[in-house]
Amino acid sequence: SLSDRLTATFKNLRGKGRLTEADVDATVREIRRALLDADVAVPVVREFTARIRERALGAEVSAALNPSQQIVKIVNEELQEILGGETRRIRLAKTGPTIIMLAGLQGAGKTTLAGKLAKWLKAQGHSPVLVAADLQRPNAVTQLQIVGERAGVPVFAPHPGTTSDLDVPTGDPVAVARSGVDEARQKLHDVVIVDTAGRLGVDAEMMDQARRIRQAIIPNEVLFVIDSMIGQDAVNTAVAFDEGVNFTGVVLSKLDGDARGGAALSVASVTGKPVMFASTGEGLDDFELFHPDRMASRILDMGDVLTLIEQAEKNWDKDEAARMAKKFADQEDFTLDDFLAQMQQIRNMGSMKKMLMMMPGAQNIRQQLEQFDEREIDRVEAIVRSMTPHERLAPKIINGSRRARIARGSGVHVSEVNGLLERFAQAQKMMKKLAQGGGMPGMPGMPG
Ligand code: GDP
Numbered sequence: 001s002l003s004d005r006l007t008a009t010f011k012n013l014r015g016k017g018r019l020t021e022a023d024v025d026a027t028v029r030e031i032r033r034a035l036l037d038a039d040v041a042v043p044v045v046r047e048f049t050a051r052i053r054e055r056a057l058g059a060e061v062s063a064a065l066n067p068s069q070q071i072v073k074i075v076n077e078e079l080q081e082i083l084g085g086e087t088r089r090i091r092l093a094k095t096g097p098t099i100i101m102l103a104g105l106q107g108a109g110k111t112t113l114a115g116k117l118a119k120w121l122k123a124q125g126h127s128p129v130l131v132a133a134d135l136q137r138p139n140a141v142t143q144l145q146i147v148g149e150r151a152g153v154p155v156f157a158p159h160p161g162t163t164s165d166l167d168v169p170t171g172d173p174v175a176v177a178r179s180g181v182d183e184a185r186q187k188l189h190d191v192v193i194v195d196t197a198g199r200l201g202v203d204a205e206m207m208d209q210a211r212r213i214r215q216a217i218i219p220n221e222v223l224f225v226i227d228s229m230i231g232q233d234a235v236n237t238a239v240a241f242d243e244g245v246n247f248t249g250v251v252l253s254k255l256d257g258d259a260r261g262g263a264a265l266s267v268a269s270v271t272g273k274p275v276m277f278a279s280t281g282e283g284l285d286d287f288e289l290f291h292p293d294r295m296a297s298r299i300l301d302m303g304d305v306l307t308l309i310e311q312a313e314k315n316w317d318k319d320e321a322a323r324m325a326k327k328f329a330d331q332e333d334f335t336l337d338d339f340l341a342q343m344q345q346i347r348n349m350g351s352m353k354k355m356l357m358m359m360p361g362a363q364n365i366r367q368q369l370e371q372f373d374e375r376e377i378d379r380v381e382a383i384v385r386s387m388t389p390h391e392r393l394a395p396k397i398i399n400g401s402r403r404a405r406i407a408r409g410s411g412v413h414v415s416e417v418n419g420l421l422e423r424f425a426q427a428q429k430m431m432k433k434l435a436q437g438g439g440m441p442g443m444p445g446m447p448g
Pocket residue numbers: 104105106107108109110111112113198253254255256257279280281282286
């Protein structure tokens with residue numbers, strides 16, 4: 001992976017006090033290879049490495065106490081710069097509704113994003129509506145309606161039986177977009193999100209339609225949604241959409257998969273448009289603001305994953321792990337005692353949280369991780385210790401009065417006992433799955 005390659009490269013530099021031009025060239029070569037392997041587009045790689053080389057040979061590096069660290073810093077800065085520098089937030093309209101148009105290929109994740117964005121904006125006190133201007137696929141309107149219902153926001157569509165039936169011909173997406181925005185204005189919604197149609201590949205007719213929608217509604221933001229798994233195709237697609245609809249920001253979807261991160265760099269670099277959001281799963285909450293600095297350091301910091309894993313392995317109690325493995329093999333039940341033991345293991349690992357945050361694919365559990373609090377383990381311990389041995393083995397018997405007793409005994413609120421039992425039930429399910437899949441005993445104690 002990109003990070004592994006960079007790690008290896010930087011490791012070679014680590015011991016050096018002074019870098020020769022040959023050192024710099026070797027490093028730049030490695031970076032180039034790593035980026036190409038990560039599916040970053042060729043012209044982007046060329047430009048990026050040229051800049052790194054120039055800066056690495058410059059005064060800031062030769063004057064640095066630790067030149068290799070300085071190069072890491074430069075790579076980090078340049079990555080961040082390409083990704084848009086600072087987090088770019090939605091520009092809200094000064095008067096009237098803020099109009100957000102979504103564009104992108106079919107399957108990129110536009111409709112899903114419409115729901116995520118609406119839910120997110122609603123939670124911030126906005127009153128968004130969705131407009132179904134994808135009339136290409138038979139189910140597109142229904143899909144948006146379902147998404148809208150889940151997000152708890154109205155959907156304007158040219159179909160009967162919706163929150164608001166737009167009085168326009170059902171076949172004309174431009175008219176639908178326009179009357180959707182008008183309707184939102186009349187009903188005093190402050191954000192309108194217009195979902196549009198895509199095709200499997202870039203084609204002139206679709207682009208023309210998107211362009212005409214854009215001209216009709218004059219959006220404050222045009223978000224180009226792109227599947228992060230798209231690889232080298234990212235550049236062509238992004239350029240076509242940029243020329244077609246002149247988008248204002250990029251949304252990377254499916255960052256939860258094992259995308260190699262190349263698309264992010266390519267699209268941002270080639271179009272010069274900032275990445276604004278990351279979509280990290282199929283659920284409406286799998287969505288976050290994109291932070292260029294975090295992404296850049298994540299790409300780089302991955303290197304430290306190996307070190308952290310080594311450290312974790314050192315602290316991981318081998319006997320305990322073996323005991324757990326045997327339990328799985330014997331298909332024994334995962335009990336509250338095991339749950340507690342695992343949480344203690346996690347605490348022993350110390351930097352576990354940091355390590356997990358840097359793992360590829362950590363995005364989808366990042367929220368949980370960020371909330372992870374080691375003091376929580378103390379509370380869990382207190383609660384479990386207040387249970388009888390029988391309760392620990394058979395938590396099903398823990399009824400209301402037992403819960404109250406356990407809460408009193410451990411000095412917590414009953415809701416915390418309930419929360420723990422819920423998490424335990426989830427962990428138990430997960431352990432069952434792991435056992436079936438033969439996986440290593442993981443870290444199921446994460447509060448969610
Ligand atoms: P559209 O054609 O651009 O509107 O794309 P959709 O929103 O219909 O999404 C296409 C498929 O990708 C659906 O099955 C979604 O559930 C899925 N999807 C969308 N965003 C994500 C994401 O961030 N992660 C994952 N894993 N799947 C996603």
